[in-house]
């Protein structure tokens with residue numbers, strides 16, 4: 114199955130005219146599914162550099178704490194694990210270090226408390242993972258295709274088992290359809306890397322202590338391969354000068370082109386809010402017009 118998938122991907126990708134190698138992650142696939150303009154902006158690295166918010170920093174800290182909790186086999190209490198994870202991140206992760214250093218002691222304690230709550234939920238959901246199950250967290254997987262011109266990559270939160278793998282991704286918020294697609298992509302990546310498909314993939318929602326699981330079969334892996342081929346093909350066409358098809362939606366909120374794109378849903382919403390304001394200001398109910 115792994116070889117059949119690899120052959121299919123190679124056959125579809127080898128003829129693509131790509132100026133540089135393209136790295137395809139779960140985010141690139143989501144951007145392509147949302148809007149070609151958004152994919153083009155991401156590939157061109159448009160927009161400001163990434164900067165943490167409180168929520169994203171809490172997510173990063175949680176993931177690092179889960180990694181340490183698994184590596185240390187629950188050798189310490191929840192808060193000590195989170196505190197040590199923060200120290201590690203300040204050393205290793207520049208954007209987290211910037212955010213952390215910009216906070217005072219109380220805000221840091223608040224952030225650590227958020228991550229500790231969720232690490233406690235992780236411990237409630239999972240028994241201690243025995244060494245025999247070979248748990249590995251934050252595993253980076255990279256599969257090169259088309260002579261290295263198309264590179265698939267992903268960092269999987271937790272892999273349990275070796276002969277019969279289960280891939281898990283932890284989320285702090287609510288379920289989104291894209292999460293299932295992310296896990297199918299990880300299933301494909303794992304199949305290409307280890308020459309065998311995982312048994313199951315799942316997204317784990319810590320706040321509700323629920324998970325969304327899927328058995329991995331040929332249909333799911335073919336679907337993930339289709340998305341990779343479509344995204345790489347679009348990237349090659351856009352690099353060759355084709356105009357992107359624009360598909361506005363809620364995702365425009367996170368698009369670096371949201372302010373200037375002619376079809377941006379953000380611009381449309383701002384314009385209609387402006388029209389509403391204008392209508393209100395010229396309404397006889399509000400007296401003399403004050404806005405032109």
Ligand code: SF4
Pocket residue numbers: 148149150151359360361362364365368369370371372374375376377378
């Ligand atoms: S603003 Fe919206 S429609 Fe325009 S490129 Fe971005 S995602 Fe697409």
